[in-house]
Amino acid sequence: MAYPQTSFVNTHIHPECLIGRRREVVMAHTLRYQLDVLKQTGRYDAFKLKWHPVYDEEPLVWPIPNHLFWDSDVGKWIEGACYFLRQHPMPDIDAAVQELVEMIEKAQQPDGYLNIHYTVVAPGKRFTNVKDMHEMYNAGHLIEAALAHEGVYKNGKLLNVMLKYVDLIDKTFGPGEGQLHGYPGHPEIELSLMRLYDHTHDPKHLALARYFLTERGNPTGMEGMHYYEWEAKKRGDDPAFKPAFYPDTRAHWYHQAHEPIVSQPTIEGHSVRATYLFAAYTDMLRVASKDDITPKHGAAMYRLWHNMVDRKMYVTGGIGAVRQWEGFGAEYFLPQSLDDGGCYSETCAAIGVMMWASQMLKLQQEANQLDGKIADVMELCLYNSVLTSMSANGKEFTYHNQLASSHNDVDKRCAWFTVACCPPNIMRLLGQIGGYVWGSENHNTSSPSIAVHLFVSSTHETLIGNEKTTISQTTQWPWEDTVQFSIEGSKNFDLKIRIPGWATQHVLQPECREAVLQSGYLTIPAAWLASNPKFSLKIPMKPRWVAPPLQTGQDVVALARGSVIYCVEDFDNEWVEDHFKTTFIDTIAPVEVHNTTKSSTGETWPALVLKDGCRVLSKQLEDGSPFTNYSTVRDQLRGAKAIPALKFVPYSLRSNRGGKGHMRVCLRKQPREAAHTQLQNGHAS
Amino acid sequence: MAYPQTSFVNTHIHPECLIGRRREVVMAHTLRYQLDVLKQTGRYDAFKLKWHPVYDEEPLVWPIPNHLFWDSDVGKWIEGACYFLRQHPMPDIDAAVQELVEMIEKAQQPDGYLNIHYTVVAPGKRFTNVKDMHEMYNAGHLIEAALAHEGVYKNGKLLNVMLKYVDLIDKTFGPGEGQLHGYPGHPEIELSLMRLYDHTHDPKHLALARYFLTERGNPTGMEGMHYYEWEAKKRGDDPAFKPAFYPDTRAHWYHQAHEPIVSQPTIEGHSVRATYLFAAYTDMLRVASKDDITPKHGAAMYRLWHNMVDRKMYVTGGIGAVRQWEGFGAEYFLPQSLDDGGCYSETCAAIGVMMWASQMLKLQQEANQLDGKIADVMELCLYNSVLTSMSANGKEFTYHNQLASSHNDVDKRCAWFTVACCPPNIMRLLGQIGGYVWGSENHNTSSPSIAVHLFVSSTHETLIGNEKTTISQTTQWPWEDTVQFSIEGSKNFDLKIRIPGWATQHVLQPECREAVLQSGYLTIPAAWLASNPKFSLKIPMKPRWVAPPLQTGQDVVALARGSVIYCVEDFDNEWVEDHFKTTFIDTIAPVEVHNTTKSSTGETWPALVLKDGCRVLSKQLEDGSPFTNYSTVRDQLRGAKAIPALKFVPYSLRSNRGGKGHMRVCLRKQPREAAHTQLQNGHAS
Incomplete structure (x- = not known):
């Protein structure tokens, strides 16, 4: 299969x-x-x-x-x-x-x-x-x-x-x-x-x-x-x-x-x-x-x-x-x-x-x-x-x-x-x-294993040799960081759970000293499973900034939490007029996590909010020109308006709540010179 | 005509x-x-x-x-x-x-x-x-x-x-x-x-x-x-x-x-x-x-x-x-x-x-x-x-x-x-x-004029009414900032000299209080010309950073001096391996002007050198990934090598001296976070 x-x-x-x-x-x-x-x-x-x-x-x-x-x-x-x-x-x-x-x-x-x-x-x-x-x-x-x-x-x-x-x-x-x-x-x-x-x-x-x-x-x-x-x-x-x-x-x-x-x-x-x-x-x-x-x-x-x-x-x-x-x-x-x-x-x-x-x-x-x-x-x-x-x-x-x-x-x-x-x-x-979700192969070999490739709340049944096993994971992943595992029937297999590359930590409860993390999979030996048929895995999710590679030439960042990439939409940020092209953010500012329920989706998701870390050019920018001095650009940036709260929504849930259709995943970082002035002016930056 | x-x-x-x-x-x-x-x-x-x-x-x-x-x-x-x-x-x-x-x-x-x-x-x-x-x-x-x-x-x-x-x-x-x-x-x-x-x-x-x-x-x-x-x-x-x-x-x-x-x-x-x-x-x-x-x-x-x-x-x-x-x-x-x-x-x-x-x-x-x-x-x-x-x-x-x-x-x-x-x-x-170069029309009207659209060393002859005039400009423009004007014959016309948009200053010698600058042309009245048939115009040229409009989404700058846009080439900057894609500059650092003669062209041009304002990623960058954290990118930037002198050549003279064919006009600015570290480390930035 x-x-x-x-x-x-x-x-x-x-x-x-x-x-x-x-x-x-x-x-x-x-x-x-x-x-x-x-x-x-x-x-x-x-x-x-x-x-x-x-x-x-x-x-x-x-x-x-x-x-x-x-x-x-x-x-x-x-x-x-x-x-x-x-x-x-x-x-x-x-x-x-x-x-x-x-x-x-x-x-x-x-x-x-x-x-x-x-x-x-x-x-x-x-x-x-x-x-x-x-x-x-x-x-x-x-x-x-x-x-x-x-x-x-x-x-x-x-x-x-x-x-x-x-x-x-x-x-x-x-x-x-x-x-x-x-x-x-x-x-x-x-x-x-x-x-x-x-x-x-x-x-x-x-x-x-x-x-x-x-x-x-x-x-x-x-x-x-x-x-x-x-x-x-x-x-x-x-x-x-x-x-x-x-x-x-x-x-x-x-x-x-x-x-x-x-x-x-x-x-x-x-x-x-x-x-x-x-x-x-x-x-x-x-x-x-x-x-x-x-x-x-x-x-x-x-x-x-x-x-x-x-x-x-x-x-x-x-x-x-x-x-x-x-x-x-x-x-x-x-x-x-x-x-x-x-x-x-x-x-x-x-x-x-x-x-x-x-x-x-x-x-x-x-x-x-x-x-x-x-x-x-x-x-x-x-x-x-x-x-x-x-x-x-x-x-x-x-x-x-x-x-x-x-x-x-x-x-x-x-x-x-x-x-x-x-x-x-x-x-x-x-x-x-x-x-x-589950990788379940080779169960007739001397060292059978079951892999967990994805965290999705589900129950999996398979045969280990001739014996049936039923293994389930229960979780609100990707919104929440904990997965409850439970095994019934045969436990005569190693469990290989993927630990995502973005994870900085993973905590098994009860503790499992025999677990080995190699190439992104945490192998939990059969012997431990036999005595711990129920356990939980927690992989803490902190909002983090990801970035396209430097080689792209783009000095932009995107906000992520766990496996979820976020975007900004005009629904949450009504002031936007230019598809967030001239919205600049500060990666040092704090990101808050707010749980949000939207009735039309029934989904409760963690909205992210960047506090005091966003500036936006407050009116339609003047036309460009091949002669624009950088000092003019810098002055435009210095004149940018502070946005106290920039709100993010999971990219997968974009465009579900009406709005004008303005959206962006990767946002520009505030250039250094603009930020310097803010420091001089004593503003938060 | x-x-x-x-x-x-x-x-x-x-x-x-x-x-x-x-x-x-x-x-x-x-x-x-x-x-x-x-x-x-x-x-x-x-x-x-x-x-x-x-x-x-x-x-x-x-x-x-x-x-x-x-x-x-x-x-x-x-x-x-x-x-x-x-x-x-x-x-x-x-x-x-x-x-x-x-x-x-x-x-x-x-x-x-x-x-x-x-x-x-x-x-x-x-x-x-x-x-x-x-x-x-x-x-x-x-x-x-x-x-x-x-x-x-x-x-x-x-x-x-x-x-x-x-x-x-x-x-x-x-x-x-x-x-x-x-x-x-x-x-x-x-x-x-x-x-x-x-x-x-x-x-x-x-x-x-x-x-x-x-x-x-x-x-x-x-x-x-x-x-x-x-x-x-x-x-x-x-x-x-x-x-x-x-x-x-x-x-x-x-x-x-x-x-x-x-x-x-x-x-x-x-x-x-x-x-x-x-x-x-x-x-x-x-x-x-x-x-x-x-x-x-x-x-x-x-x-x-x-x-x-x-x-x-x-x-x-x-x-x-x-x-x-x-x-x-x-x-x-x-x-x-x-x-x-x-x-x-x-x-x-x-x-x-x-x-x-x-x-x-x-x-x-x-x-x-x-x-x-x-x-x-x-x-x-x-x-x-x-x-x-x-x-x-x-x-x-x-x-x-x-x-x-x-x-x-x-x-x-x-x-x-x-x-x-x-x-x-x-x-x-x-x-x-x-x-x-010259705009020379309407010479039979009551207010004839001659326009100087471009500064190119040249002598222009035309009739003002029925009288001949010979007007010349002598200059090493665009490399040098002074133009000598000289008029023989009729001076019965207004002279309209374009003052470039980038000019911050223009100095007529002898002084002409009657000259009026409007819409980019400096009108020198016929009466003044009659008594000043020889005069000079100086338009000081300082190196300046120009930038594509903010709307382009590019956080880059190009170096210009007067009417000339510069670029960087591997001929002058042998360390380059990636077409200057990961070369980052600091617009605050000083730019020096060095006159350079290249025998093969016979041209003496002002080369520009950015001093202590360039950093470059010192080895081939590692592969990217959609998972790259911005902190990794920032660390890569912090590890960039300082280049004490980044040398620029006029774009029009590029690719005349051999080399590997690496060239760039607009360079990326050092991001703020990378620069912060340099300040903390006490480096020039």
Whole structure:
């Protein structure tokens, strides 16, 4: 059970914690809201293969038809719905899933082919543009839907459809004579084939995933040409043609297809594609025959992971600095907003980071070499760049998660999107989230262990050898700092609890002298657990300032507490007029913690307040000029107005309470010269 | 004589000043070097209309053939050569001009058409893509060449060719039935038609310029469609097709064609196109019948000018923050380098700013309302973003003028470019520069005046009424702060000398109590001049820190002295390893002025040295992380190494002495917390 999508069934998330409450919202509202949207937009019926008016629309983003992803929208909703159905019966949801599956089954062509666009709109052109047209991306999501469906219904209904389609894809693509030596522009089928193999144990499913993963980036794969250039030539494309999002006609790095994955030096291109691809690749390294895997394959994953985390990740866990290609920019290019030159930080990319992290952790757990830094990133994403993507009421979503608003891109969520990958993605993630919390593998070895990767109030059941164990953690994490553990049944395992990298202290109660902290995991030996089946762990959370690396050139800081990154919003700070661009803070001033309850969310969170440590330019700044003397800037700063209390809200809860849409995560520090004057004037600073 | 291109003949630039020495280099090296390049690359012979191997090459930037601008490359060389020939006989240059003109004359088609690409490579397709294919841009440069040629040869040889071509264009484009209601994607012909009208006084030349300028941006100009969409449809283009530099398929703001110029709220798009266009538009407002011009037309020019200067201009005078479209980004988006997300600052755009500024000044001078801020910008461009584009030896050039280098874009000049607009542009500007220095108009009015817009050692002759006056300024500006004036002949005019905005003081010797400083011009009355035909003006130059506006979010400063912006280079500061990204300075530390002579340039310039006011991170910084605490960053800063002397060089002289190509204009200020520690440690700060 190597996948969160399957292992989540062993975990019961308690409803009375942040994640639990979000799941309750999904079951109360989001599932049905998204189902309604599927129906209203035409997606629900699309597998009936009738013409829909949308098919005549001009693409929002040339040359991608607006309905191109409808297969996956339906697939992801089925997948997420099935995760929730697995643990919570909901007859209306169940009926919709069954009706959708009926329609999908009937939409399959006699030879196994299954795709709305290429069956209804562009028949006869299937597999002629795997670079841009998302056929296999859609297939991948339907495979994931089929696996989730199988978990609930166990009737093979959707799975058999997808097995037949996979057979066709397997016949079409591969290294053989007469086969297309191609691979999908948007990875997704790779990770779904890995999971399919885990279910079927059919080696051809593993082999096809491997083929897609290792053929990718071959400069001479098809008749001596790069596959994407070969197929463009075969289509007779104008060589000058490129899609809007393609940086230049041969920028195959957009698809991570510029060279074979194993030798890619840095993480590049579209960030969702990258994380989905590398999640599958990491999984493949774990599963594939050891003879095939050399150290350089693993090294590639660590190299790309660290390149992403160390040089291309926002303090929120978000990735993707460049909007044009929804992806990575230069190293240390991390603008906060459109006005700073970018910031995309797509919801799906943050979920992709979690998917990749969970595969990295599984690889490490099998080798008994867990590294807490990987799970730290997973948690950072979850509590910040992922959770921020859904409104308190579960009916509004974000696509990109900028770190600051601007006049042309205010801070808000939307009811839906033409390309609607993000809303069902957060929904299906919350459905399977239990699979991310606990790491529970190798229980038949001589030294079984259970890992706690995330602190989420939940109960986990597993077998240690042949004996059942039930282990629970109870906590109001990430708001509160204490986790109560309790074990029933077998205690014949080591417990490896991640201690977050930001923690300065951790206190076990009762004390455990045998606990060893190594690489971010605190190992509590089985012997101690046997005599201490109930214990608590406290990891004190003090507000702290985090900062983007010096190499970004940004002299800014963000406020964090525990795993939560905070932002400022106009709702709490009504005076703001410029998206907090000219709000300056003093990192030495005290930060107070105030518990706040907001009725609309039901959430009690610790609001943070910076006391007497904020100055803001009190009126609209005068126009700039290339001739401005620094002394003028300094005088402007000296004239800044003191704000006695700057109020912060968790980034994940932003934009839930109305307001004008002004928001910022990283704030500028008061320059030294301005501060000097304040000292001279005897003001607090 | 409203144009620098014609009025320059009244000014003799003294060879013993910075501009004079640059002109000497052009005459000794650049003219012949560029002529050699024209010959080696095929441009020189291209008007023979034979096939050239380059025509088979794949475009560097789809869909623009690499040879598309060859007509203009030849035209600009002829134009620049003729400006120099006007004042300095050079038999070999003269022979080349005459041979080129012979070839151009023979290349003209019977109906007047004249274009290399559409005659040789794509016959039958003329005027089918005026948005992208630069036919009229090329024509405009050939008109300018013809006018310059006429100034030297007065034989109508090239001019008659261009008049015939203009007749064809005039027949083809216009508001009439059966005419194309189009206008060129790259403006240039508009300003050349205005100058042609000044020469011919043929109202159809003015009318055609006006048509292009006022039809531009009409959303329904051609059969109810925007002209660019109409012609794309007519060509049968794939609606998904867009050139690489076009942000999206309908981003007509790239060409300043998104709405009529008069109502454009902000300056947008490709910066060279914008400045060429608005130079012509400003000129048109001055020349056109007053009945046609309403205040809103003038207001548009001031609005767009101020939007550019106040919110979209670098401290060097450079414009164009975004590389993809070589143009303007969001307001206050002014990244210094590729690593910061952009910075283009094209040479031609800075020259375009000067062209536009000179038209704004002429408009103001006719209304007797000179505003020194306009000329301040003109001077800022000249001494910084323009002069920096040519190497000391006159044989290497820049295309873009970033404010900081980076690993993927080191600081260097190039021998040539495939698209070679910039090298001949700086050459032709230096040929006519005398026309920018003095403003000499309205001499038949009751209150004649002569303006001094720029301080460049030179002698200017003009008629005041019927009496000749010869006025000279002698100075080592911009390096030295004193200008000696001397007048012979008529003194019956007011002298209006611009006092730069950065000046804190100006001293006339002998004293002139009657002088009045208004809007940046010091008016010295005729009566005083009559008794003081020789006098000096001193404008003390102290090094000063300038800063991008606070709204940019950059807490950086640049060092300036007088009109010169400085930068730091690795040549002077060998320790640099990271393009000065982690070099921090203290604006309170003293800046020393050291005169430096560099034999290879012959230039004696004041180098600036910041003493005990620089700290640099002494080794490669560790990798970043989204989890970095600010305290870690602060500790890194506290560990920075003191650099006793940080050496600065004028930005215009950068990259002339070898080195690794590390350079930066704007440097980060030491954060307050780091500085505090230094104070505590008793270090100078």
